[in-house]
Amino acid sequence: MRAETGAEFFASPQRHVLGAHEDAFKDETRWTAITGRVLALSANEEGDLPQVGQFQQMSMEPHLSMYRQLAQNFCAETSLPMSAVGLFTDSPASAEAMQAAEAQLAEDAEYQWRVFRPALLRLQQNVVMLRDGTDQVPTDSWRANVNWTPARWVSPQAASDFVVKAVAAMPELAQTSVMMRRLGLSQGEIDEILTELTRANASGILDRVLAAAEPLAPAAVADEPAAEVTDVVAAG
DSSP: OOHHHHHHHHHHHOOOSSSSTTTTTTTHHHHHHHOOOOOOOOOTTTSOOEEEEOOOOOOOHHHHHHHHHHHHHHHHHHHHOOOGOOOSSSOOOHHHHHHHTTTTHHHHHHHHHHHHHHHHHHHHHHHHHHHHHHSSGGGGGGOOOOOOOOOOOOOOHHHHHHHOOOOOHHHGOOOOOOOHHHHHHHHHHHHHHHHHHHHHHHHHHHHHHHHHHHTTTHHEEEEEEEHHHHHHHHHH
């Protein structure tokens, strides 16, 4: 409310009149005299023209500074970056600066994942027990896990560099779902990729089996006449 009132006076600077006739503002309200755009004055009873002036225009900076301070207090309490509440600097922030501004927020989110994980695993066990109509916890429920989407944004270049170095150190990780998740792929994309890889491997194995079996057929056919000739000679 104070900022809105200040904005009105900022747009309509206050003026002053010296030596005006007492009837000059008789039919006008004070607010009209302040905000009016046209001000016509006549000479006073002594024949002198009034002197019109303007007070120094007020500044909106104190109100804007107060808003910025409130926004900074809010960001400090909620760990939000300043850009989330509309406060931007003159120069755009770099990717590293944006990640640093969101570091505390990402840390809080990942901490909540660790808090929620036992409860979600227990909920999964309860659902399986209700489905099977038993009061015994499934023996293989310890294999269940909760895969969270990383809270910290990682660029594709950084993720690819990590995966390449990890696979170079341990080649067995190349086709695991863990490495695919580190690349930023969703679970649906991972399932589709693994399905296509399995189909391609099965097709390749079948092609190799057929290719290995093809040379055996002509040899078997060529051996049959020789056997018949041997039998005829032996009979003769």
